[in-house]
Amino acid sequence: MSQVRVLGPADRDRFIALAEQEPVVNVFADYRARLTNLDERWLGGQVWGRFDGEELVAGCHLGANLVPVQCTPDDVGAFVEVALRRRSSVGTIVGPSDVVTSLWSLVESRWARPREVRMCQPHLEIAHVPTVAAATDVRPTTQRDLEVLYPACVAMYTEEVGVSPENDAGGGDLYRARVQQLIGRGWSMASFDDRGVVFKAEVACVTPYAAQVQGVWVRPDRRGEGLAVSGMSAVVAHVLGSGMAPVVSLYVNEWNSAARAAYARVGFEQTATFATLMF
DSSP, X not given: OEEEEEOOGGGHHHHHHHHTTSTTXXXXXXXXXXXXXXXXXXXXXXXXXXXXXXXXXXXXXESSEEEEESOOTTGGGGGHHHHHHTGGGOOEEEEEHHHHHHHHHHHGGGSOOOSEEEEEEEEEEEOSOXXXXXXXXXXXXXXXXXXHHHHHHHHHHHHHHSSOGGGSTTTTHHHHHHHHHHHHHTOEEEEEETTEEEEEEEEEEEOSSOEEEEEEEEOGGGTTSSHHHHXXXXXXXXXXXXXXXXXXXXXXXXXXXXXXXXHHHHTOEEEEEEEEEEO
16 A cells, blocks of 8 residues: 655665665765754755655655655655645755656746756766876865855856845855855865965755765866866865765756866766756
8 A cells, every 4th residue: 555654763764775776866865864864854845755555665755855766757646745735935946857857847837947057967976096297285164265166156156057146035155055064064175366266066965875965066267277186186076085985976057068078087987867956
């Protein structure tokens, strides 16, 4: 008998076991479950599960990000109504492309029109130290770097997403706090010159199985020098060498040929295809 219900702290371990069926692809949901214990007060949303008898067979993270977990295109139908109830709080829908496509086909007529649709985003992984030379000046940032680093983070976000994070209700306070949090965890890495940040990237989430990188950015006047290759080589070497995680992953827009070429030179390989809808 199939059942769909909200998950809570008592379901933490079996939800993590579900995510661990594809631990690198599901790193975000796995990380969120470990961080919050599926407690709604800390999630800022809910996680729902579909059960076949007593077995949890599919899940859906519903917060600022709607993320299907181990769903087939057929599974997502079970989460349509709960997703629609929370659509006003969802900023992005992201996950494997075929699953996101299926979900969107079921809710599109009752959801707001997306601001951005990115239906083909290669999901990349690397599990070895790159053979290309790592930039020696890329290092973990500290709170002393914040005033120089923060404008680069805003520039990257605006360039990638199409709107400034400072347009949010908090006037950028929440985004600034997020940058500070990443620095505090040792998840922010960058290089600098006398004009500011040259290269930067952050680790967004970490589990025992993977670390997912986001926010890769090279200052426009320094692009074309191969800094993304050497910078990402340094990031991967740091994550793997420090024992932070055994695999580094990220996903990239299909049309960003320069970034895809850089990641390929570092040694990343495609293992899945993601899709993202932004609202």
